[in-house]
Amino acid sequence: MQPAPQDGVKIRVRGLTIGYGGVPILRDLDFDVHSRGIFVILGGSGCGKSTLLRHLTGLQTPIAGSIEIAGVTRFPPPVDEPPPFGVSFQTGALFGSRTLLENVALPLQKWTGLPAPDIDNVAFARLRLVGLGGFENHLPAEISGGMRKRASIARALALEPDLLFLDEPSAGLDPITSVELDDLLTTLNRSLGVTIVLVTHELESIFRIGTDCIMLDRDALGIIARGDPRELRTDSSDPRVHRFFNRLPAGA
Amino acid sequence: MRAAVTALHLETRDVADGGVEFLLRGELTLATAQTAWPKVVQRATDLPEGALRRIDLTSVERLDGAGAAALLALRARTSTPARPVELAGARPEALQMLQLYGCPSQHQCLKGEPQQMPILEQVGREVLGLRAGFVEIVDALGQLCVAIARAVRRPGSVAWRDVPQLMERAGADAVPIILLINFLVGFIIALQSADQLRQFGASIFLADLMGISLTRELAGLMTAIIVAGRSGAAYAAELGTMRVNEEIDALRSLGLDPLRQLVLPRVVALTAVVPLLTFLAMVIGALGGMLVAVTSLDLTPTMFATRLQAAIRPLDVVEGLTKSGVFAAAITFISCHRGLTTRGGAAGVGRSTTGAVVTILFHLIALDAVMSTLFNLLR
Ligand SMILES: Nc1ncnc2c1ncn2[C@@H]1O[C@H](COP(=O)(O)OP(=O)(O)OP(=O)(O)O)[C@@H](O)[C@H]1O
Ligand SMILES: [Mg+2]
Numbered sequence: 001m002q003p004a005p006q007d008g009v010k011i012r013v014r015g016l017t018i019g020y021g022g023v024p025i026l027r028d029l030d031f032d033v034h035s036r037g038i039f040v041i042l043g044g045s046g047c048g049k050s051t052l053l054r055h056l057t058g059l060q061t062p063i064a065g066s067i068e069i070a071g072v073t074r075f076p077p078p079v080d081e082p083p084p085f086g087v088s089f090q091t092g093a094l095f096g097s098r099t100l101l102e103n104v105a106l107p108l109q110k111w112t113g114l115p116a117p118d119i120d121n122v123a124f125a126r127l128r129l130v131g132l133g134g135f136e137n138h139l140p141a142e143i144s145g146g147m148r149k150r151a152s153i154a155r156a157l158a159l160e161p162d163l164l165f166l167d168e169p170s171a172g173l174d175p176i177t178s179v180e181l182d183d184l185l186t187t188l189n190r191s192l193g194v195t196i197v198l199v200t201h202e203l204e205s206i207f208r209i210g211t212d213c214i215m216l217d218r219d220a221l222g223i224i225a226r227g228d229p230r231e232l233r234t235d236s237s238d239p240r241v242h243r244f245f246n247r248l249p250a251g252a
Numbered sequence: 253m254r255a256a257v258t259a260l261h262l263e264t265r266d267v268a269d270g271g272v273e274f275l276l277r278g279e280l281t282l283a284t285a286q287t288a289w290p291k292v293v294q295r296a297t298d299l300p301e302g303a304l305r306r307i308d309l310t311s312v313e314r315l316d317g318a319g320a321a322a323l324l325a326l327r328a329r330t331s332t333p334a335r336p337v338e339l340a341g342a343r344p345e346a347l348q349m350l351q352l353y354g355c356p357s358q359h360q361c362l363k364g365e366p367q368q369m370p371i372l373e374q375v376g377r378e379v380l381g382l383r384a385g386f387v388e389i390v391d392a393l394g395q396l397c398v399a400i401a402r403a404v405r406r407p408g409s410v411a412w413r414d415v416p417q418l419m420e421r422a423g424a425d426a427v428p429i430i431l432l433i434n435f436l437v438g439f440i441i442a443l444q445s446a447d448q449l450r451q452f453g454a455s456i457f458l459a460d461l462m463g464i465s466l467t468r469e470l471a472g473l474m475t476a477i478i479v480a481g482r483s484g485a486a487y488a489a490e491l492g493t494m495r496v497n498e499e500i501d502a503l504r505s506l507g508l509d510p511l512r513q514l515v516l517p518r519v520v521a522l523t524a525v526v527p528l529l530t531f532l533a534m535v536i537g538a539l540g541g542m543l544v545a546v547t548s549l550d551l552t553p554t555m556f557a558t559r560l561q562a563a564i565r566p567l568d569v570v571e572g573l574t575k576s577g578v579f580a581a582a583i584t585f586i587s588c589h590r591g592l593t594t595r596g597g598a599a600g601v602g603r604s605t606t607g608a609v610v611t612i613l614f615h616l617i618a619l620d621a622v623m624s625t626l627f628n629l630l631r
Contacts, residue, residue: 087505093498
C-alpha cells in the first residue's frame with residue numbers, strides 16, 4: 001500500500017457537495033481524516049452518512065468539490081487497480097450466489113498472484129477473525145443478518161487495506177459481539193495502523209474507540225460539530241450535539 | 253376489561269361574529285372514531301371557511317392516539333392563518349396525547365398530497381425522458397466499448413470462468429425448447445403453404461420456400477425470441493437483483509468492473525451459443541417441413557432433401573447466422589443494461605425484467621429489418 005503523506009492526512013475532503021439528481025443533501029464539506037485514526041461519522045437517520053461514504057469510496061460522483069485519498073484524487077476513479085481501501089456496506093452486500101469463502105476470496109483472486117489453496121487459507125483466516133469459522137461454505141442467505149455484517153467486514157479486510165470504511169458495522173449485533181467488533185477494530189487500528197472511517201450510532205463504541213468525528217445534520221446540510229467525541233460530549237454548547245450524545249429527543 | 257364504550261356526541265353552539273363552536277362529548281378513540289368521527293368532519297367542512305372557532309374537549313372522557321391524530325388533522329384543515337381553531341378544555345391525559353401527537357406547525361399535521369402533474373408537464377417530461385433515455389443508451393454502449401477495449405488490453409480482468417456455465421444455461425438447456433418450437437414452426441408454415449402450392453402443381457417448391465424462409469429469417473428470429481424470454485429476462489432479473497442488493501457497488505468497491513465481471517461474459521456466452529442454436533433451428537425446421545411434404549404432398553424425403561440442397565445458397569445460411577449473432581449481442585446488451593440500471597427494490601427488478609424483454613423484442617424486429625435490407629443489397 002501507498003505510504004501516507006507526510007502531514008498524516010489520509011483523506012482530504014474540500015468543498016464537497018453531494019446529493020442525488022443534482023439536489024444536494026450535504027453542502028460544502030471540509031474535513032481531514034488523519035492517518036491511523038478512527039474517524040466516526042455521526043448524525044441522525046437519513047442525514048446522508050451512507051451517501052457520504054459512497055462518495056468517499058468513489059461509488060458516486062460529487063456535485064462539487066474534491067476528495068483525496070493518500071494524496072491521490074479519486075475522481076474519476078482509477079480503473080484496473082486494487083482499491084486502496086476496504087468497504088463494508090450497511091446492508092452487507094455479499095454476493096448472493098457465492099459462499100462466504102468465495103466472497104472473501106474474490107478480491108484475492110483478482111488482485112493477488114497467490115495460488116488457490118493459499119487464497120482459501122487467507123480467506124478462511126479472515127472469516128475466523130470475525131468469528132465465522134465453520135460457516136465458510138454457507139451462502140449469504142443461509143446465515144443471520146449480524147453474521148452477514150461480519151462476513152462483509154471479512155471481505156473488506158481481504159486485501160489487507162490500510163483504510164477501512166464501515167457503514168454501521170455493529171447494527172444488528174448483540175452487545176457482546178459488538179464489543180468484540182470494537183476490539184477487533186482497535187486491534188487493527190493499533191497494531192496494523194489501519195485508518196478506519198466508521199458510521200455508527202452506538203454511543204458506547206463511539207466513545208470507546210473513536211478518535212475523531214464529524215456530526216452531520218439534515219437541516220443544516222452540513223457538519224455541525226467535529227473533534228474528539230469524548231470532548232464533544234462534555235464541551236459542546238450546541239444543543240443538537242448535546243442531545244445526540246445524551247440520547248435526548250428533540251425538545252427535551 | 254374497560255366498561256362499555258361511551259359513544260361520541262357532537263353539539264354545536266353559535267358564538268359571536270357568525271362563529272361556531274364544537275362541543276365533543278364521550279370518548280374519542282379508535283373504536284368510536286370509526287362511526288362518529290366522519291359526521292363531525294362532515295359538519296366541520298359544511299361550515300363556511302373560518303367559521304369554526306373552538307373545539308371544546310371538556311366533556312371528552314377519553315382520547316387515544318388515533319383520536320388525537322384525527323383531532324389535530326381536523327384542526328389543521330379548518331384553521332385559517334388569521335383564525336386558528338382552538339382546542340380547549342382538554343383533560344390532563346388528553347392534553348398529553350395531543351402533545352405527543354402534536355406538530356411543530358399546523359400544516360405538518362396534514363399528510364402531503366401525492367404530487368399530481370399537469371398533463372402538459374407529464375407530456376413534456378416524457379419527451380425529455382425519451383432524449384435522456386437515448387443519451388443513456390449511447391452512453392452505455394460507449395462504456396461497453398471501453399470495457400471491451402480494456403478487456404483486450406487485460407484479458408485477465410474478464411470473468412472468463414463464468415462463461416462455460418453461462419453457455420450451458422443459455423445454450424444446452426435451451427435446446428429442447430428450441431427444437432420443439434422450430435419443428436412446429438416449420439411444420440405449420442409448410443402445412444399452410446402446401447395447399448396453395450398443390451393447387452398450382454408446384455408442390456416441390458415447398459422445399460425452396462422452407463429453405464429460404466427458415467435460413468434467412470424464421471430460424472434466427474424464433475430462436476432469438478426464445479432466448480430473449482429465457483436468458484434476456486434472466487440476465488435483467490439477475491443483475492437487477494444484484495444492483496438492488498448493493499452487490500454491484502460491492503464489486504466496484506473491490507476494484508472490479510461490473511461490465512467485465514458480469515456483462516462481457518454474458519455477451520461472449522450468448523453470441524457464441526445463439527448462432528449454434530439457430531443452426532439447429534434451421535435443421536429441425538426443415539424436418540418439420542419435410543414431414544408435411546411426405547405426409548400431405550406425396551413427396552419422398554429424398555426429393556425434398558435434394559431440392560432443399562439446391563435451393564439454399566451459402567449466403568442464406570450466412571445471413572441467418574450473422575443475424576442471430578447480432579440478435580444475441582443485442583439481447584445481452586439490453587438485458588444487462590436494464591439490470592444494471594434497476595432502481596427501487598423488488599418492484600424495480602420486475603420492471604427491469606419486463607422492460608428488458610419488451611425492448612429486446614422491438615429491437616430484434618428493427619435490427620432484422622435493417623439487416624435484411626443490407627443483405628438484399630448484397631444479393
Ligand atoms: N437512491 C437515492 N435517490 C434519491 N435520494 C436518496 C437515495 N438514497 C438516499 N437518498 C436520500 O438521501 C438521504 C440520505 O440517505 P443516506 O442513506 O445517506 O442516509 P444515512 O445518513 O445513511 O441514514 P441511516 O442512518 O438511516 O442509514 C435520505 O434523505 C434519502 O432520502
Ligand atoms: Mg446509512
